[in-house]
Amino acid sequence: MKIVIVGAGIGGLATALSLGAAGFDDVTVVERATELRPLGVGINLLPHAVRELTELGLADRVGSIGVAPSRLSYFNRFGQPVWSEPRGLEAGYHWPQLSVHRGEFQLLLADEVRRRFGAEAIRTGWRATGVEHGVPGADGGVCERVRFTDAAGSELVLDADVVVGADGIHSALRAQEHPGEGAPPWNRLVLWRGTALAPTYLDGRTMIMAGDAEQKFVAYPLVAPGAEGGMTRVNFIAERRAPEGVDETADWNHAVDPAPIVELFADWAFDWLDVPAVIAAADEILEYPMVDRNPLERWTVGRTTLIGDAAHALYPNGSNGASQAILDARSLAFHLATAADTGIDGIEAALAAYEADRRPITTRLSAMTRELGPERVMQLAYERAPQGFADVHDVIPEAELRQIADSYKVAAGFHPDVLNERSSLTAAVRR
Template identity: 55%
Template sequence: MRVVVAGAGIGGLATALSLYAAGITDVTVYEAVEEIRPLGVGIDLLPHAVRELSELGLYDDVAEISVATAESVHHDRFGRRLRTEPRGLAAGYAWPQFSVHRGELQMLLLRGQLAWLGAESLRTGLRLSGYAQTADGVTVEFTDPAGNTVTDEADVLIAADGIDSAGRALMYPSEGPPTWHGRVLWRGVSPAPALLTGHTTIVAGDGDQRFVAHPLRAAEGERPALLNWLAERPHPGPPAQPGDWQRPAELDTILAHFADWEFDWLDVPTLIANADVAYEYPMVDRDPLPSWSDGRVTLLGDAAHATFPIGIDGASQAILDARVLAHELATHSDPIEALSRYEELRRPATTTLQQSNRAHGPGTLPHPTPTPGTGHDAKALNERASYSVTNNKTTTES
């Protein structure tokens, strides 16, 4: 089976690795940018995603570039503690919750793809621009920055090309831009002293503004910790580019709204002012779709189910998509049946997650809660059967 993947983000790269582990080695990943660089800020990998990366043999590699989160501590606007919730192993999961820089995780997965599938498995500077179903496959068209087109033939096309997915636009040409929800997030990474226990995510604020922070790197000797942070508040008008996650933020603009957020345990203005990088993230998402697939073409990750960038689950859900899709392709002789089964297993869960994030409203932070079917139930996750897709063989283990 030949598979073409559009998009070399976390979802697309996890798909390539999962396909290889399932015995599907004729895989090419196409990426629109010409040079893949470790951009972005911090993300959280929830236990269900850590489990799937462990199945790929990547646990030690991911742990080396991450910090395990043990608790989430909620505070009011003045830094007074309200409640503490355990996370990861402390919450009863068999796998930790990791905080990691998105770019470092992406580069780790990229190195894995090049090592497992070879340099020829990656083509950059080519954006998905069209596809056509054939009697026994799909013809895929890509366009380079100069407007030249390149075509490829595949049994399956997987569009893992983000919230502004070209694959999704080809399936749903009248959908339009992402939905704007009236708030803005500023996200950054800053050197700072260790935050509380060093394994803590903090959430502080009220119904109007809030601030979230967690470590990406532990303090060691003279070297400070590296903290990922998020500042959120209402925004007076729609964003200029609703789906642009790499729009640089003006630190003075952020500081104007958080200048007096100085707590005994965290100096928020200093943390913002010392940012190595900071980006403006508009509060946008996509409506759930009635279907992800069109014949031999399907969507994955944000292309299928983009949700608010505050639910700490986007990357984790993309990894789950990748593992389930690879398993179904490896265990079905008919690719169309495999895509149907993948969608049957994953679309209801991600639709529930999208709706849950929206239901929490713009003034709250939707943390994962034990919800059967979404991968958040610790007992169910620890006891459920899992598969190890290697050489097209499926095994189960508790």
């Protein structure tokens, strides 16, 4: 079976590795960028994604570039504690949560793809422009035909049995089937992402979020405690709703001056973390709008389907974007590997099974993240005690906080009781 994957982001590369592990040999990943570079800052891989990476044999390599957060703690904008919970192994999962640098992780996956399929398996510098379904192929069969163009205007045409659109939130393959969608909807929140060397805070491994729905600060260490003396490399996201009149910009690599952002957070110098000092110490700050995509009624047309952000870009509330892309990849490979046959009907049934598995979950997650997801605990604290509190339980009972945290984990498929027990997505092609 010949499979073409469009996009060498985390979703596309994880799909290639999942297909390789399932025994598919003819896999090509085609990427628009002329070169894969370590772009982005930190992302979190939640235990459900780390389980899949572990089953792909990548636990040690990914573990070596990541830090396992011990806790996730939420605070209000005065730095008062709202909710705190253990994460990863500390929370009873069989797999850790890992904070990694997105670009480093992407290059690690790319390296593994080249090892598994050969250096030519990732073709860079080709932008997909469209796909035709069910066209006569050179071998007399019926194929999917993807067209690409390069910077010089040359065209590349690839025929495949299956095409996977892993081309991100601005997916060309999605736009072809859903031409009226336009730009991703923006909720008027602006995110500023960066990394900074900062004094080690709390236990040195805690992911923190402070604030509410209007203004928020998130931080987590990207190196193990002690690696940089009393300092730690922190990944942060500062967030604030834009005033009316500000235009959307969707450029991930748009660097901005830290001074106005430091000013916005000037009052947020907590006794356990000096937020304005962290922002001021950033190497570089990237600005972008908080956008997602409206859920689709279907991801698959012919034998072309979508995965990751192309299928279901989510707001980052819940730190689940990369993890959901990895789960898509594993589910897709599982269903293709266990298809009743390798003919058109078998493949179409496998793609339908993949979509039935993954679309309802990610649609639910999209709705939850639009309602703040697990971060609703902070907004509730703000609504009930805008000036702060002596003890959060005076304004929100512990059971209510726990219910918000648990319901998100159940919806996202990573409650420890479910994840530890569910069957594996590892499957091999029937020969």
